[in-house]
Amino acid sequence: MTLSRLRLLTTAVLLGLACAVPGASAERIKDLASIGGVRGNALVGYGLVVGLDNSGDRTSQAQFTVQSLKNMLGELGVNIPAGVNPQLKNVAAVAIHAELPPFAKPGQTIDITVSSVGNAVSLRGGSLLMAPLKGADGQVYAIAQGNLVVGGFGAEGRDGSRVSVNIPSVGRIPNGATVERALPDVFAGANELTVNLHNNDFTTVSRMVAAINARFGDGMARAVDGGSVAVRSPLDSGARIALLAELENIELTAGSAPAKVVVNARTGTVIIGSQVTVGAAAISHGALTVSISENLNVSQPGAFGGGSTVVTPQSDISVQQDGHHMFKFGGGTTLDEIVRAVNAVGAAPGDLIAILEALRQAGALRAELEVI
Template identity: 65%
Template sequence: MNKYRNNFQFNKTNRSLSVAIGLFALSFSCFFFGNVSVAYGERIKDITSIQGVRSNQLVGYGLVVGLSGTGDQTNQAPFTGQTFLSMLQRFDIVLPQDTRLQLNNVAAVAVHAELPAFSKPGQKIDITVSSLGNAQSLRGGSLIMTPLKGVDGQVYAIAQGNLVVGGLGVEGADGSRVTVNVPSVGRIPDGAMVEREVPTQFAGGEPVVLNLHHPDFTTAKRIADAINFMLGPDTAAAQDSTSIRVRAPLKPEHKVNFISLLENIEVDPGEAPARVVINSRTGTIVVGQHVTVDPVAITHGSLTVAIQEAPEVSQPNALGGGETVVVPQTDITVDEEQNPMFKFAPGSTLDDIVRAVNAVGAAPGDLMAILEALKQAGALKAELIVI
């Protein structure tokens, strides 16, 4: 095995030759000896990203035309009329100054898209179109040519096409209205064409840096160890809990082969820290595997007080000359639920917690209160996160 490891060590004087020999030796060893990665591990490509290889956000402003009377009301959205007039001026069409536009079939929209890494001019990307004014629906409309700009103000794509709208809105003459989903937002598959390439540092001579999606020192060390085992000592080194620095070939074509090999190495990630996540809106509770509880006794019950008014009519004696009056009558009942106290032993695990809570029939709301009380008492050995 040492012979194969030595074949992967990069020679400073002839890096290209050493990479070719290393790739051949690795293919040979994997063919005969199988995969040397940890069983049930995760690929590096699934838990990391390459620094500098990222997508970019694009945004633009344009007009959707051809609507069936569901566009912007220009008296309430004046920017729609201004944009329409500007478009006409570009085609040498000038309207009188006192012209009042009623453009029920036009809507001002915002267009946004995500430009993937390494996108080249001529490729197409999907776009999303959203109404900016008071348009009731964009169904049946067409987006006219709209430039999409990046954060630097440069145009990177041009958008145009017919919208696909999943929502539906119908309104009657009496004001009744039925709306299904959101008719003011639509998409155009392949609706924008890339016009400019975003420069990256991938083709440069800098080392490759892998960034973990979820920072963890243990996972970062295991990734570096796995790469060094496959490609030779000192090939990779963990910089911190997020970044792993990897030596890579200088030529772009060799670097592509190297990254392809690198991202398919399997690694056993470090175990997640002990956490309890509570969603207060939906009542969802997720308890991590390594959550433990110190010795503690818990009782949880509910007290219900019901007050009911039952007024009675008092009818006086006919000979007494009195008046008929209503006499208030109040009934108060108190119902206190009797729940047994349950106790956690030292080092109780997730199974013990679930079993104890199910035994008393605690609802999600009750379990939230129990977990919060355990955290305040210092008995819950986990991070409590409320989302």
């Protein structure tokens, strides 16, 4: 068995088995769903990184960096005469983004990512000056400041040659922002909690309702739709946390995944779910190879011919048709039989994509075919 066949067989079988596990073993609600409202919130800001080793913005091209620097110095009491634009290479304008985790309180710190928005070559060795981080509502939720940690490295020669390792124009500051404003309490005054499934499934919702009611009593949980379950909650915050701690550890058997074949057309990756079956069908598989080679012929006249040397191209085209392979699928063919049959004829991932598409068009593929 060739390496490509072995890789295809191993990938399809392992992924098929992975899809089969959720329907065969019990899982915790914590792993299947999340609590409504418990989520992170994106923060974004703008600031200046200073102290760079001549790798900052070329201010002749990044005028907003000069404007930002002048505004900052003006707020600190340093007035720059009108019309004077400092030509600095140790300052860079940056965008800052972070995620404010749920239940974060003022005084706690979060990690931030700093990215150059100008033409800075590298942010290595720089320090971010105090910058506010705002949420989608325009309110300031954190203040960022600190020394950058940059994993990339770059060097540039006088002749314009340049070498770069990773991305030196992006860095991180661990615990680089201090939370200044807490998010609204999503549990305040709520008499119901919503449990949202990661993957919508009516079977899983029904089983989750049954498992919760079996633990806490009938009427404790009700199905909202194919992806959510509502659970009655006490108004006391301590009792609510105790309820959630017990709720998220309840185990149940999730519904089996739908029959689906996912194809990545760019990489040739094919993922076949464990529920996929194929109806009765016969497939002929063949490969056509076309080879074109270009050669140059030199025609040179004799010593007294009076002509000139001429170079003429010559193309050789050969076409090779491999022997056709045919294999037959019986009704209800399973994943293991599909993989075994496709590997038996030596089909590459690209050929497998064409075979699956043809089976779907023929109505023999009992699955949804999704191309990403």
